Amino acid sequence: MDALTHVFLPLTIAYVLRRDLFQQPQYLLLGLFGLVSDLDKPLGVPGLLHSLVTLVPICLILIVIDYWYRDDTTYGLLTSAFVLSHPVLDILEGVTVPLLYPLVATGVGFTYPMTVVFGPDAGALWFALEGPPVALEFGEPRLGHATDPDVTENTYGVIDGYGVASTLTFLFVYGGLEWQERRERGNESP
Template sequence: MDVLTHLFLPITVAYVVRPDLFPSPWYFALAVFAVLPDFDKLLGIPGLLHSVFTVGTIGLGVGLLERRFSGTTIYATVATVFLSSHLLLDLLDGGPVTFLYPIIETGVGLKNPTQIVFGDTVQDVAVHNPLQRVHTGATNSSREAYSLVNGYGILSALVFVTVYLGIESRRRYKDR
């Protein structure tokens, strides 16, 4: 999955559900946590940051820092949800996601092989592979390529901008 989808899909959902958590556009910087797990590729240790152990440790660390400096854990919770959203999106995109790394280095993902096949006539239409499949395997250790932008990412960004502008304009109208 590309970077834009990992950034904009979770931040859009969070902003729709709880716009009060984003009193300033600067709070959208928390979306960086949604991309953080892919830094394991940069480190050369695929799977390290796609683990629930690592996500939990980072979330706990951010929570302790927030508690120490502001007395709350609201934004640490948001950051942890963004970290977790990355794992969920990768799972849905086929993975494999190494949830239990380093204990188990095999990952899991869901494949969506459903296809509609058209023949020469209307009666020749068929649906092949209608069910999702669980896919297991080793993570991709290749450091050669990483998808930064694709159509889903651009769409996710456009949806976020639309939602943001809509909520902000409604908020300004209400404040009049």
């Protein structure tokens, strides 16, 4: 999944669910923690930061730091949610993510094998669904966004259609809710 999706899809969900945490716009930058997992690529160890073995301690450290400095864990938990959203989105995308790396090298991910067949051979309705809608796949972790098994380089997609859609959705939700709040404040009588 591209960088924009990893930032803006979780940020949109968090903003809608807990808008009160984003009263100051700089807190929107916490969405960048959705990219932490992909720091394993420049480190040269793909999978290291997609693993719960590594991510859970990182999240615990973020929560402890938040508690230490603010005597509260709200933003540590929010930041941890952004960090942990990354492997979840990768699994949903169909990337085989090594959740227990380096203990277990096998990755897990979803695939979506269902197809629609049209035409007279498809049955009485001229269409048929073949295959299950979703399947769980186990296998070798896929490096970066290489879809060809012969590609072994570590690549990273920065922008794709899903990322643009996620960004536009966030901007629409954020702008719409902010506009609505200003409008409601303007209609309040003293």
